[in-house]
Amino acid sequence: MSIDTESRQRPVMVAVNNTDANAAAVRWAALEANRLGTRLEVIHVDDPGSSSDRRLERDPVGSFRLRQQRVVRRVADSIGPHVADVDVTVQVTKGRLSRTLTRAGRDAQLIVLGSPTCTAHAHLAEELAATCGCRVAVVDGSGRARVASRADRPDQRRARVSVALHDAGSRPCWSERS
Numbered sequence: 001m002s003i004d005t006e007s008r009q010r011p012v013m014v015a016v017n018n019t020d021a022n023a024a025a026v027r028w029a030a031l032e033a034n035r036l037g038t039r040l041e042v043i044h045v046d047d048p049g050s051s052s053d054r055r056l057e058r059d060p061v062g063s064f065r066l067r068q069q070r071v072v073r074r075v076a077d078s079i080g081p082h083v084a085d086v087d088v089t090v091q092v093t094k095g096r097l098s099r100t101l102t103r104a105g106r107d108a109q110l111i112v113l114g115s116p117t118c119t120a121h122a123h124l125a126e127e128l129a130a131t132c133g134c135r136v137a138v139v140d141g142s143g144r145a146r147v148a149s150r151a152d153r154p155d156q157r158r159a160r161v162s163v164a165l166h167d168a169g170s171r172p173c174w175s176e177r178s
Contacts, residue, residue, distance in 0.1 A: 029139075030078075041108070105134065
């Protein structure tokens with residue numbers, strides 16, 4: 001039996017916020033990192049474009065430190081006694097969500113997200129799968145996971161089908177059912 005040492009060194013990355021789905025995603029990611037024999041990297045992104053936290057605007061340094069402490073506590077509570085043998089790093093950073101996660105996830109062998117709670121992030125998993133080149137799992141609040149791929153986005157399916165039909169000498173056509 002051979003062990004792929006390169007993938008063993010690449011981490012499992014999980015993005016977190018304050019939802020039940022993210023607590024389940026952290027637990028799922030920790031178990032997966034343990035199964036794969038790799039470390040778990042947890043990242044929380046404060047996106048200035050979507051933040052409604054007025055305290056962060058009034059006291060950016062103090063509020064940011066408080067947020068870091070809360071994230072570490074939530075991660076520890078989410079993992080709990082489920083997994084004891086996984087090295088965990090927690091990073092709290094500021095930036096645009098998709099751009100920051102893309103940059104952070106380039107070295108990951110797996111990215112784990114909680115189910116999106118707003119339509120603005122509905123295709124985040126597929127975007128990350130396309131740009132990071134690794135599997136992306138989306139975990140719901142009950143702990144069930146689905147693996148996303150870039151072909152899950154309707155606009156990308158249309159482009160791929162149109163190119164395939166065009167290359168075959170046919171006129172591109174596409175219809176979607178609502």
